[in-house]
Amino acid sequence: MTSPAVVVTQLSKTYSPSPLWLRVLLKTQVRRPVVALDGVTMTVPAGSICVVAGPNGAGKSTLFRCLAGLVVPTAGAASVLGFDSARQSRQVRGVIGFASGDERSLWLRQSCEDNVGFHARLRGVSRADRPARIRTALAAVGLADAADRSGFALSGGMRARLQLACTLVGSPAVVVLDEPTAALDPVGAHDLIGLIRRLAEEREIAVILSTHRVDEIEALSQRLVLLRSGRVVHDGPVGGLTGGDEAVVEWRFTSIEAARWAATRLTALPDTAVQSEGSTVTITSTWTLGALLQVLGDRLDTLESVQRQRRPLREVLVDLLRDPVGTDRRGDGTTRHGDLGAA
Amino acid sequence: MSTNSDMAMPLSGPRPPPKRWHGRQSVSAVGAFLHMEWVGAFSYPLSFVFNQLTPVVPIVVYYFIAGLVTVTRVGGDYFTFVVIGVASARMLSAGVVGLGEPIDSAIGEGRLEGLLLQPIDWRILPFALVQWPLAFRVVNVALVIGLSLVLGAHFVLAGVPGAVGLCALGIGATLAFGIAAASVKVLAKRTDPIAALYVLAVAVLSGVYYPLRVLPRQLRALSWLLPDTYVISGSRHLLMAHGATTGGPTPWQAAGALFAFDVVALPASLWLFVRTLDYGRKSGVLAGY
Numbered sequence: 001m002t003s004p005a006v007v008v009t010q011l012s013k014t015y016s017p018s019p020l021w022l023r024v025l026l027k028t029q030v031r032r033p034v035v036a037l038d039g040v041t042m043t044v045p046a047g048s049i050c051v052v053a054g055p056n057g058a059g060k061s062t063l064f065r066c067l068a069g070l071v072v073p074t075a076g077a078a079s080v081l082g083f084d085s086a087r088q089s090r091q092v093r094g095v096i097g098f099a100s101g102d103e104r105s106l107w108l109r110q111s112c113e114d115n116v117g118f119h120a121r122l123r124g125v126s127r128a129d130r131p132a133r134i135r136t137a138l139a140a141v142g143l144a145d146a147a148d149r150s151g152f153a154l155s156g157g158m159r160a161r162l163q164l165a166c167t168l169v170g171s172p173a174v175v176v177l178d179e180p181t182a183a184l185d186p187v188g189a190h191d192l193i194g195l196i197r198r199l200a201e202e203r204e205i206a207v208i209l210s211t212h213r214v215d216e217i218e219a220l221s222q223r224l225v226l227l228r229s230g231r232v233v234h235d236g237p238v239g240g241l242t243g244g245d246e247a248v249v250e251w252r253f254t255s256i257e258a259a260r261w262a263a264t265r266l267t268a269l270p271d272t273a274v275q276s277e278g279s280t281v282t283i284t285s286t287w288t289l290g291a292l293l294q295v296l297g298d299r300l301d302t303l304e305s306v307q308r309q310r311r312p313l314r315e316v317l318v319d320l321l322r323d324p325v326g327t328d329r330r331g332d333g334t335t336r337h338g339d340l341g342a343a
Numbered sequence: 344m345s346t347n348s349d350m351a352m353p354l355s356g357p358r359p360p361p362k363r364w365h366g367r368q369s370v371s372a373v374g375a376f377l378h379m380e381w382v383g384a385f386s387y388p389l390s391f392v393f394n395q396l397t398p399v400v401p402i403v404v405y406y407f408i409a410g411l412v413t414v415t416r417v418g419g420d421y422f423t424f425v426v427i428g429v430a431s432a433r434m435l436s437a438g439v440v441g442l443g444e445p446i447d448s449a450i451g452e453g454r455l456e457g458l459l460l461q462p463i464d465w466r467i468l469p470f471a472l473v474q475w476p477l478a479f480r481v482v483n484v485a486l487v488i489g490l491s492l493v494l495g496a497h498f499v500l501a502g503v504p505g506a507v508g509l510c511a512l513g514i515g516a517t518l519a520f521g522i523a524a525a526s527v528k529v530l531a532k533r534t535d536p537i538a539a540l541y542v543l544a545v546a547v548l549s550g551v552y553y554p555l556r557v558l559p560r561q562l563r564a565l566s567w568l569l570p571d572t573y574v575i576s577g578s579r580h581l582l583m584a585h586g587a588t589t590g591g592p593t594p595w596q597a598a599g600a601l602f603a604f605d606v607v608a609l610p611a612s613l614w615l616f617v618r619t620l621d622y623g624r625k626s627g628v629l630a631g632y
Contacts, residue, residue: 013627015626015627016626018626036627062627065629068460069624070456070459070460070624070629071624071627071629072624072625089624090462090464091462093460093461093462094462096460098457098460105454105457107379107383109382109383109386110379110382110383110386111382114378114379114382117375117378118375118378118379119461121371121372121374121375122372122375122461122462122463123461123462124368124371124372124462127371150386170462
């Protein structure tokens with residue numbers, strides 16, 4: 001069992017309204033306490049990818065900033081490689097690499113090499129090691145040939161990869177990527193996700209990534225944490241959402257009689273629902289396909305085709321994440337994150 | 344994309360964070376900012392040249408005005424008098440205005456969060472960000488002095504080291520102002536008025552264009568609150584043949600006052616800066632709230 005690189009325990013964050021003296025400096029829209037995170041608990045082992053998804057305002061960015069030590073939680077704790085994010089912020093920043101989907105940390109007038117070199121210096125990479133590490137980081141993201149090109153001359157996908165190279169040059173144990181594909185076209189996003197998967201596997205890096213793209217959630221389905229209004233509503237593989245153990249299978253037989261016979265036998269199985277229509281039998285069951293097929297015995301040759309059905313992930317996510325108006329309003333005057341815009 | 348061999352040793356496996364950063368690592372981190380600003384500035388060479396020349400041109404205006412001013416209160420040489428004032432004020436503006444610009448740009452372009460996520464001591468950030476404005480002004484002031492020499496300004500060479508020392512102490516003092524202003528800026532997102540007010544106060548109260556004694560007594564009391572007053576006055580004593588006649592604090596008085604201010608105000612402003620960032624972590628201001 002790999003020890004967790006990231007441990008989050010009952011993490012909560014409530015943003016309070018600014019005190020009056022601060023409102024003199026900056027007018028803020030936060031008039032009531034805003035609950036951004038509410039008892040979030042999760043762990044991320046080294047070498048694994050954890051996708052954090054949820055609607056806008058669900059608390060993803062606050063969670064990431066708590067991990068990186070940029071936001072101090074109201075309750076609970078987050079630790080990275082054993083360093084407490086709130087109390088040992090600098091140590092945590094030393095082992096964590098953070099990149100966001102926009103180009104905020106890039107110096108666009110400067111070359112790729114300059115950008116990666118800048119991050120190498122901020123991360124304390126020695127002068128002797130720097131050239132090799134810069135080359136390696138750029139090669140790892142496929143930008144070795146673009147080392148001399150300025151940020152302005154890069155496409156959106158290349159800029160996203162450059163951000164990743166800046167993050168990797170410090171050899172972080174944990175990489176946090178806040179919507180890294182937000183500004184990318186489908187091909188660029190696909191390439192970047194492939195790259196992230198490979199890096200996580202090859203370098204034993206724990207990757208925590210947020211995305212709104214359903215295809216990415218499915219592609220990185222090792223682990224999905226769904227947040228809604230600051231709470232975890234799902235933590236596990238994507239398969240658990242789209243049916244999980246309970247699969248829906250459609251069998252088509254060579255005749256109606258064969259279908260009826262099979263339906264009768266299948267109905268006898270526990271935890272199994274059977275619906276027969278013509279020569280088609282639809283089975284909802286926790287049994288494996290092999291176990292179900294054994295029911296047919298020597299009549300297996302009457303089975304013409306088998307089709308496994310899954311509920312589309314998009315529909316499952318919408319059902320899970322839809323937040324009926326008012327349901328998250330608390331009786332204590334606080335408001336859920338997302339109900340109010342940030343300042 | 345890369346091959347496996349591309350990703351050999353240098354990046355393989357996470358590195359534990361250094362328990363304590365050595366001074367050399369901090370210097371390297373600070374130097375990284377200078378390098379990036381340098382590369383950025385020289386990617387627009389013409390803009391760089393014009394930005395350097397713009398503050399130099401008014402020296403010509405002062406040269407002609409100096410032909411009309413012959414009073415002894417300005418050491419008998421108004422042109423040299425005003426060049427020292429302008430050059431000193433320009434140099435010292437690195438602390439407040441110079442630091443404000445990169446902080447503004449880091450906040451505006453969203454780069455501040457990225458910087459705060461680096462494993463550097465946050466106290467080195469102001470020094471890292473002020474380097475380029477400072478270096479820019481050193482070149483700028485050198486051009487101002489060079490042009491003024493061509494136009495007939497007279498400086499006492501023996502006083503140059505002392506004036507440079509005073510200037511260094513003055514930059515430390517204005518940097519303390521700048522760091523305090525940056526602390527407010529991190530929370531308020533904008534503090535342009537602070538920098539504008541400072542520039543205005545220096546122009547009116549610190550004797551850049553006229554001796555302090557021409558100011559009403561009440562205003563003169565405010566002059567002593569500005570580090571520029573001490574640097575300008577002390578430098579005139581050192582660099583002008585009859586500098587003592589211009590009034591104001593002597594070089595030693597100026598150095599003493601600036602040193603005392605630096606020793607108290609710089610650590611205090613750094614403390615305030617870090618406390619502000621800590622407050623921002625708790626309140627969520629750093630995350631946009």
